[in-house]
Amino acid sequence: MEIKLIKGNFDALEAKELITSLVHTKIKYLENKIKLIEGHSEEDMKMREKRIIELQNELKKLNELIRFQQKQVEVNAHIEVSLV
8 A cells, every 4th residue: 555645746845844844743753662662672762763863864865955945846755555
């Protein structure tokens, strides 16, 4: 199953706001998982902390990429769901 989350052209500021909001939601989810780490391994916690840092770095790259852009930005995002 695939959920088309975002598909379209946005001005740079709108694209930045939209992507930043989504990434912050994921970071908050990971932070909450870390807080509720009771019963989970330290390895799980470190994996989530590493992922948070990766997402923060990606946001920095995004900001640098579209910082002074006056052009439209195409954004496409989907979520792929599979039963395992």
